[in-house]
Amino acid sequence: MLENQNLRMTRQRQVILEELRKVKTHPSADELYENVKRRLPRISLGTVYRNLEILTRLGEIQHVEIGGAMKRFDGNPTNHYHIRCTRCARIDDVRIGPLKQVEDALAGSTDYQITGHRLEFVGLCRKCSRNKS
Numbered sequence: 001m002l003e004n005q006n007l008r009m010t011r012q013r014q015v016i017l018e019e020l021r022k023v024k025t026h027p028s029a030d031e032l033y034e035n036v037k038r039r040l041p042r043i044s045l046g047t048v049y050r051n052l053e054i055l056t057r058l059g060e061i062q063h064v065e066i067g068g069a070m071k072r073f074d075g076n077p078t079n080h081y082h083i084r085c086t087r088c089a090r091i092d093d094v095r096i097g098p099l100k101q102v103e104d105a106l107a108g109s110t111d112y113q114i115t116g117h118r119l120e121f122v123g124l125c126r127k128c129s130r131n132k133s
Contacts, residue, residue: 007058013051015039020061021075026082026091028070064091066120083121087128094121 019035020027027035033048052073055061064072066084072091074082081094103114124132 007054010051012036012040012043012047013055015043016048016051017055017060017075020073023075024093026064026072026074028072032073065118066091079116081119081121083123085125085128086122087124090125090128092125 016032016036019039020032023035025031029049029052030045032052033043033045036043036048052061052063056063056073059077062074062077064074064082066072066082070089074093076093079098081096081098082091083094084091098117099119102119103117106112106117107114
């Protein structure tokens with residue numbers, strides 16, 4: 001995909017992608033920067049941000065667009081759902097496939113051409129529900 005955009009897989013891009021795909025925590029750019037910096041001590045936060053945007057645009061990763069103030073990233077570019085803890089903001093993948101029937105049901109009730117959907121589940125993670133009191 002990079003070649004189609006006249007971009008090459010730079011060392012920085014490769015390390016960012018590897019570090020993001022190693023974790024399942026859907027980190028922010030700042031969190032990912034801390035991990036990448038261990039391998040590339042001279043990398044700047046701006047370089048991490050720019051490469052995350054490029055990798056998102058190319059479909060190599062996802063920008064997780066769900067509630068919460070911080071931009072998060074996901075190394076899994078396939079279409080899947082997320083669940084967010086409303087107390088600690090933890091984000092996890094939901095282990096069900098995309099629900100095509102949601103798009104099918106909506107298609108008959110709108111004049112939009114449906115190209116996809118995002119579905120956010122919210123709740124309390126195991127740790128937060130144990131510490132509710």
